[in-house]
Amino acid sequence: MNTTETTVLTVKDLKVNFTTPDGEVNAVKGVNFDVRKGETLAIVGESGSGKSQTMMAIMGLLAKNGRVSGSARYGSAEMIGASPKALNDVRGSKITMIFQEPMTSLDPLYTVGKQISEPLIHHRGMGKAQARARVLELLKLVGIPEPERRIDSYPHELSGGQRQRVMIAMALANEPDLLIADEPTTALDVTIQAQILDLLADLQKRFGMAIVLITHDLGVVKHVADRVVVMRRGEVVEQGTRDDIFERPTADYTKMLLAAEPSGSKAPPADNAPVILEGRNVVVDFQIGTGMFFKSHRTFRAVDGINITLRQGQTIGVVGESGSGKSTLGRALLRLLDSDGRYSFASNDISHLDRKGMRPYRRQMQLVFQDPYGSLSPRQTVGEIITEGLYVHEPNLTKAERDARAVEALKEVGLDPGARNRYPHEFSGGQRQRIAIARSMILKPKVVILDEPTSALDRSVQRQVIELLRDLQQKHDLSYVFISHDLSVIKAISDHVVVMKNGKIVEQGPTDDIFDRPAQDYTKTLIAAAFTH
Template sequence: MTEKMETVLDVKDLKVEFDTPDGTVQAVKGVSFSVSRGETLAIVGESGSGKSQTMMGIMGLLAANGRVSGSARYAGEELVNAPLRVLNGVRGSKITMIFQEPMTSLDPLYRIGRQISEPLIHHKGMSKGDARARVLELLKLVGIPEPERRIDSYPHELSGGQRQRVMIAMALANDPDLLIADEPTTALDVTIQAQILRLLADLQKKFGMAIILITHDLGVVKHVADRVVVMRRGEIVEQGPRDDIFERPQADYTKMLLAAEPSGHKPPPPPGSPVILEGRNVTVDFAIGGGFLAGGTRTFRAVDDVSIRLEQGQTIGIVGESGSGKSTLGRALLKLLPSAGYVRFGQTEISKFDRAAMRPYRREMQLVFQDPYGSLSPRQTVGEIITEGLFVHEPQLSKAERDARAVAALKEVGLDPATRNRYPHEFSGGQRQRIAIARSMILKPKVVVLDEPTSALDRSVQRQVIELLRDLQEKHGLSYVFISHDLSVIRAISDHVIVMKDGKIVEQGDTEMIFDAPRADYTKTLIAAAFTH
C-alpha cells in the first residue's frame, strides 16, 4: 500500500438531520474520518447508528426531508451541498456506491445489461456494442452464472444475491477511485460472499482503489479492513487500525459488538405435534422466453420434487446458496406462485386453490420478505403499513382498535410506538425489517415464512430478533419456515434443517446433526465457509 498517504476522501464534522412530524432527528452528529488510496475503511455499528446516512449525505442522496452540513472533500473538491453538475461528475465515475437494498436501486422495467452499461456510455462514451462486451466481463467477474443469458434478464428474474452482484458490477464499471460498499455481502451466501470479498480485494490491489465498507458483519471487517470506525447513535465511539479494534477495544460499545453472536438452541416441538403445513413432491418451473427474434422458450426448474412437513411450534431452517430455490419453495408452500405437487395447510389441501380461494387463509400464512424496503410502501406511515391487513381480515375493527393493535405490534418487535407516524425511509434497514415482522404478526398467523429476515441486521440486533421470534413462537404456538444463508442464525433458531442446491434437497435432519455431522460434501463446504470466515 505504497500510495496510502494520498487521501481520497476527507470528512470533517459531518452532520445529517431529518425533519419529521415528531421534530428534528439528528442521524449523524459531527463525524470526522478519512480514507486513503488503496485502503479499506470499515464503518460498523448497529442499525440506526448513522453509517449509511453518513455516506448518503456525502453523496447528496438524502431523502427530501434530510439536511447535511460539514465538509467532505474528494481530491480536494467539496462535495457537501455541491452543485448537481459537480456531484454528477463524481457519482458513478470517481465515487461509486453499492446500496444495501438492490431491488430499490435497479429499475424493474429495464434489463440488467442496459442498466450496467449506462454509466459506461455516460461517463466513458462507449458504444453500445463495446459497453455490452464490458458488461459481460463484469458479470463474469462478480460470479453471475450464465452471463450471456443473464445480461438480458430483468431484476425480478434474479435471486437476491444475484441482484446484489449486479449492483457490484455496476459500481465497478468505471474503475472508480473510491467504492462505497453499503452491506455489499448482506444478501449473499457464505461461499459467494468469500468470492466477492476476494474480488474487491483483487480490484483494489490492481487499481489502488479506496473502499469504504459499511457493514454489521464483523467477520467481514476482520477479514478485509485496514482501519475501523465504530459508530453509535450518529457518533463515532472509537476508530483505529483493525487489529487494535478487535484485540484491544477501548469502548464498552465496541466490546459489546464483538461479543454479540446469535446463540442458543431451539428444542423441537413435543412428539405428536400436528402437521400444520405439508408439501409433497413440490415442483416449480419457470418459462424463460427466448425473445421475439430468438423464438421459443425453455423451462428452468427452480424447485425439483421437494417434500417438507412443518409441525406446530416447529422451525424448519432452509439453507443453500443464492439461486438454490429456497425462497421459491417458501412462496410455493404459501401458494404465491404456480407449482406442481401436493400442499396441505392444517387439514385442508390447498394445492389447486386460486387467489380467491386462498384469501381466507392468507392471515394464517404470512411471509416476511428479504428486502423490507421494497415491500413497504413509501407513501404510507408505519402505522398504516402495519394495520393494512386488518382492513381485509378484520374489517369490523374501529380506528382506535386498529391503532391499539399497531402499538402492541410495534412494542412486540422492540420499536417505539411513537414512531408509527413516520415513513419507511426514516428508519434504518434493521428497523424496517422489524416493521415488516410487526406487519405479519399483527394478524396472529399460524405459519410464517421468514425469507432472510435478519440479513439486513447487525449481529446484536440479529440476536434480539431471534429471541423475539422465539418468544412469539412460544407465546402464540407459531410455526416458522426460516430461509437464510447465514448458518449461525439458522443454527440458533431452527430445530430441523433442510439443505438445498439447484432446486433439490441435498440433506436434512435435526439441527445439531446437520452442523456436527454433515453427510453431504455440499453441506460440509457451506459450514466450512461460514465458520472459518
Template sequence: MTQANILEIDDIHVSFDTPDGMVEAVRGVSMSIARGETVAVVGESGSGKSQVMVAAMGLLASNGHATGAARYHGENLIGKSKRQLNRIRGKHVTMIFQEPMTSLDPLYTIERQISEPLMVHGGLSRRAASARTLELLELVQIPRAKERLKAYPHELSGGQRQRVMIAMALANNPDLLIADEPTTALDVTIQAEILGLLAELQEKLGMAILFITHDLGIVEAFANRVYVMRAGQVVEHGTAAQIFSAPREEYTRMLLAAEPEGRKAPVDDSAETILSAEDVGITFGGNRNWWGKASPGVAAVKGVSLSLRTGETLGIVGESGSGKSTLGRCLLQLLPGEGRVVFMGDDISGLDRAQMRPYRKTLQMVFQDPYGSLSPRMTVGEIITEGLLVHAPSISAKERDARAKQALTEVELDPSVRNRFPHEFSGGQRQRIAIARALVLHPTLIVLDEPTSALDRSVQKSIIALLRDLQARYGMSYIFISHDLSVVQALSDRVMVMKDGDVVEAGPTAQIFDAPQTDYTRRLMRAAFDLRSVLAERARA
C-alpha cells in the same frame, strides 16, 4: 487535506424533517480513507453509518439536510448541484446500496443498467459496453451470465441482484468504492468470493473501499481500520487489530459479543403437522417464441417435499439462486408451481388470489427486501395495521393502534415512530417493521425470507429471542430461509440444504451442523464459520 487521503469527512451533521419534528441522524462525524485502504464503519441499525455516506454523495431524501464537509481530493461535495456531483459519482466514486431491488430500475434489463454508466462515463460504444457488461457479470460470478444480460431485476435472486450492483459499481474502475452492506444478501460462499474479488481489484487498481456493515466477521477479515458509530456519533476508531483485540468502549465490546446463542426447545412428538408439500416444482420461462419454438425454461425448484409441525422451525439454507426463496413463495401460493401443498388439512395447491384470501391471516411472509415490500406512501402505523383492516375489520381504530404499538415494541422499535414513512428508517429498522407487520396478525405459519440479513448482531440476537418467545407463546411455526448459518442453528429444529433447486441434505439441526453428509454442506459450514481462513486461502491461490 492529507495528501494520501481520497476522502475526508469533516464534522458532518445530518437531520430529517419528520411529522414528529426534526430528527438528528448524524451528529458531528469525522473520518478519512486513503488510496488502497479498506475502512469499515460499523454500528447498530439506526446508528447513522449509512447516512454519513449518503450525505457525502448528495443522495439524501428530500426531507434530509446535511452540513459539514465531505472532501474528495480536497473538493467539498456537500452542497454541490446534481450536475456537479455527476462528474464524480459513477466514475470516480461509486456506491453499492443496501437494497439492490430498489436501486435497480425494474423496467430496464441488466445489460442496459450496467451499460449506461459505461457509455456515459467511459465513452464506450454500445457494442463495447455490452461486451464489458458480460465481462463484469462473469467477474462477479453471475450464473449463465450471457443469458442474464436480457433479464430484468425481478427475474434474479436477491444475491444475484446484489452482484449486479457490485458489477455496476466496479464498471468504471473507481478511485473509491462505498459499499453499504454489500454482502447482506449473499450466501457465505459467495461472500468469500466477492470479498476476495474486491481485494484483488483493490490491489490491481489502487482502489479504496469503505465498508458500511454490521457483519463483524467480514470487518475482522477484510478491513484495515474501523470506525464504530452509535446514535449518530463515532464512539471509537482504530486499526482492526486494535478494535477486535482490545476495544476501549463498552459499546464496542457489546457488539463483538453479540452472537446468536442457545438452541430452540424441541417440539413435542405429539405436535400435529400443519403444512406438507409433495413434489413441489417451479419452472420459469419455457414460453414459445414467435415461430412456435419452445424454450426449455429454468427449473428453479425441482420436486421438493417437506412437512412442518405446530411450533416447529424448518431452516432452509443454500447459496444464492438455490431456489430457497422461490420455494417459500410457492408454498404460500405467491408463485405458481407444480406439486401438492396442504395447509391445516386443506389442499391449497393452485388456489388463486381470491381463494387464498381466507388463509392469508394465518399464512404470513416476511420478504427479503423490506424496502420493496413496504409502501412508500403509507406510514409505518398504516403498514402494520393494514392486515388488521382486511382480516379483523370489526376491531376499532383505537385497538388497531394499540396492536401496532405492541408489534413495534416487540421488535424493539419505539411506538412513536408509527407516524413516519419507510424511507426515514435504516435498512435494519425497515426489516423490523416488516417483521412487526407479519406478527401483528398472530399467524399460524410465517415464512421468514432472510429476516435478519439487514440486522446487526445485537438486534439479530434479540429478534431470535423474540421469535422463540412468540413461537412458544402462540404455537407459531416458522420456515426460516437464510444464508446466515449461525442464526439458522440458533432457531431451527430441522434444516434443509438446497442447491440448484434440489434438496441435497435434510435432517435435525444438530446432525446437519455437527455431521454434515455432503461435500456441499461441509463447504457451506466452513465458509460460514471460518471466513478469514477462506479469504486467506483464496488469496494464496
C-alpha cells in the same frame, strides 16, 4: 494492502438531521475520519448508527427531509453543499457506490448492458458501440459467465450474486478513486460472499482504488479491512487499525459488537404435536423465455419433489446457496405461486384452492420478507402498513379499533407506538424488520414463513430479532419456516434443519445432528464456509 498516507476523502464534523412529524432526528453527530488511497476502511455499527447516512450525505443522496452540514473533501473539491452538476461530475466517475440489494438499485426495464454503459456515455462521452465493447470487458472482469449473452439480460434474469457483480461492474466503469460498498454481501450466501470479497480485493489491487466498506458483518471486516471506524447513535465510538479494533478494543460498545453472535438453541416440539402445514412431492417449474417475442422456451425446475412437515410450535430452518430453491419452496407452501403437489393446512387440503378459496387461510399463513424496505410502502405510514391486512380479514373494525390493534402490535415487537405516524425511510433496518413482523403478527397467524429476515441486519440486532421471534413463538404457539443462508442464525433458532441444493433436499434432521454430524459433503462445505473466517 497499500496504506499510503495519500488521502482520497477527508470528512470533518459531518452532521445529518432529518425533519419528521415527531421532531428533529439527529442521525449523524459530528463525524470525523479520512480514507487513504488503496486502503479498505470499514465502517461498522448497529442499525441506526448512522453509517449509511454518513456516506449518503457525502454523495448528496439524502432523502428530501434530510439536511447535512460539515465538510467532506474529495481532493480539493468540497462535496457538502456542492451544486448538482459538481456532484454529478464526481459521482459515478471518481466516487462510486454499490448498494446492499442490487435488485432495487438496478432498473428492471433496462438490460444490464444499457445500465452499465450509462456512466461511460455520461462521463467519458463514449458512443454506443464503444460503450458496449467496454461493458463486455467489465462483465468479463467481474466474472459474469457468458458476458456476450448476459449483456442483453434484464436484472430479474440474473442470480443475486450475478446482480451484485453487475453493480460492481457499473461502479468500476470509470475506474474510480473511491468505491463505497454499502453492505455488498449481506444478501448473498456464504460461498458467493467469499467470491465477491475476493473479487473486490483483486479489483482494488488492479485499480489502486480505496474502498469504504459499510457492513455489520465483523467476520468480513476482520478479513478485508485495513482500518475500522465504529459508529453508534450517529457518533464515532472509536477508530483504528484492524488489529487495534479486534485485539485491543477500548470502547465497551466495540467489545459488545465483537461478542454479539446469535446464540442459544430451540427445543423441538413434542412428538405428538399436531401437523400444522405439510407439503408432499412439491414441484415448482418456471417457464423461461415465454411470450410473443421469444421463439422458444425451456422449463426450469426450481423445486423438485420435496416433502416437508411442519408441526405446531416447530421451527424448520431451510438453508442452501442462492438458487437452491429455498425461497421458492416457502412461497409454494403458502400457495403463492403455481406448483404441483399436495398441501394441507391444519388437516385441511388446500392443494387445489384458487385465490378466493385461499383467502380464509391467508391471515393464518404469513410471510416476512428479506428486505423490509422493499416490502413496506414508502407512501404509507407505519400504522397504515401494519393495519392493511385488517381491512381484508376484519373489515368491520372501526378506525379506533384498528389503531388500538396497531398500538398493541408495535408494543409486542418492541417499538414505540408513536412510530405508527412515521414513514419507513425514517427507521433503521432492524426497526423496519420489526415493523414487517408486526404487520404479520397483527393478524394472529399460526404459521409464519420468514425469508432471510435477518440477513440485512447487524449481529447485535440479529440477536434481538431472534429473541423477539422466540418470544412471539412461545407466546402464541407459532410455527416457523425460517429460510436463511446464515447458518449461525439457523443453528440458534431452528429445531429441525433442511439443507437444499438445486431444488432438492440434500439432507435434513434435528439441528444438532446437522451441525455436529453432517452426513453430506455439501452440508459440510456450507458449515465450513460459515464458521471459518
